[in-house]
Amino acid sequence: MRITIFGATGAVGSRTVQEALSRHHEVTAVGRNTTRLQALARSMTTAGGGAGASGAGRRVLRVRQGDASDPADVARLGRGQDLVISATRPVAGLEDELAIAAKGLVAGLSGSGVRLLVVGGAASLTLPGEPGRLLVDGPGFPVELRPIALACNEQLDVIRGGDEVDWTYLSPPALLEPGVRTGSYRVGRDELLVGPDGTSYLSMEDFAIALLDEAERPRHRRLRFTVGT
Template identity: 40%
Template sequence: MNIAIIGASGYVGSALLAEALARGHAVTALVSNPSRLSPSEGLRVVQADAQSPDGLAARLSGHEAVISAFSGHAQEDVLGYYLSGMRSIIAATKAAGVPRLLVVGGAGGLEVAPGVQLLDTPQFPAQWKATAEGARQALALLRDETVLDWTVLAPSAHLEPGERTGVFRLGRDQLLVDQGGASHVSLADYAVAMIDELERPAHSRTRFTVGY
């Protein structure tokens, strides 16, 4: 499949890129700094500004799907930067005529009790609140979207480097926890779940989550 990954050199994006290439997909990596990625078979690296919908649309044209690993957590205005970027990505994907948009979501918007989201609990880390709120508001933007076939994949509470096991659970709007009460998934297994969804769509126009 011919796909574009926005933010392919980032923490999550690099794992998605590795998994997609390992499965033989042709990937255009859209990044702000192309020098961060090394040449690889099946990979085309293109400089792009996620905040520029017209320029981004030109780079997305001709792809079968877009995966957004766009993030604003390194910016001063994390929430504002992320939301403006997501609006740009949605507009550019539509303008380019790409039918599918898969988005890296956040665990903060998942429920830990009926009507209670993780982000709104006292124990949610303060340093990640703006990022989590951005993901929550981006999901609301997508739910209002009437053209794109979109999917959001939210990780578990802890998304950390680890083994690619290929063994995990999928859920919808509730935070997944293991038998010990921990909510976690490896970065590699998160990427497996996302590329599985790319290849075998099962969550059209909805959010789902992955965890152990």
């Protein structure tokens, strides 16, 4: 597959690039910072994901500067691709960029036939056993995370409004951190997944696996789904 990944230099984005390369997809890694893009390319080359022409056993990585909030950039970098993955994540204080980027992605891919797979947030998931009560409104939700949580909810609303885009939105568990690649995860729809120990967790490495599994075998077209241990 030919895959463009926006937010490729971030924590989730870089792991998604690595996972896609390990499966021998042709990856176009997109970011706004050229220095970070060059560092990503070097790290992937060191890990065995070097650039070059496609072929048996050859992994293809191209890095391009671009902005997911710019429909022209999205259209240009999505042209000829099978899939666009968005793993953008704004810094604190700029949470409104998330919905702006979602609007750019929808506008840039509208009517193109290119699939869109979006890394979203967990805040809009319902609490286990409490239909209609969102995680962000639950007891003990951290006040400092509320701005990004509400921004993720707005992001989801924008994506759901993309009537001419073949989209999928993946919500992470409550806790998504760098960890171990186990290859194991559970799949849910709109309810937060909680493990036997009462925690909602998945490593970023396994989250990247879930993203690429959905990319290769779409099961949630025009739907939101979630994953967890």
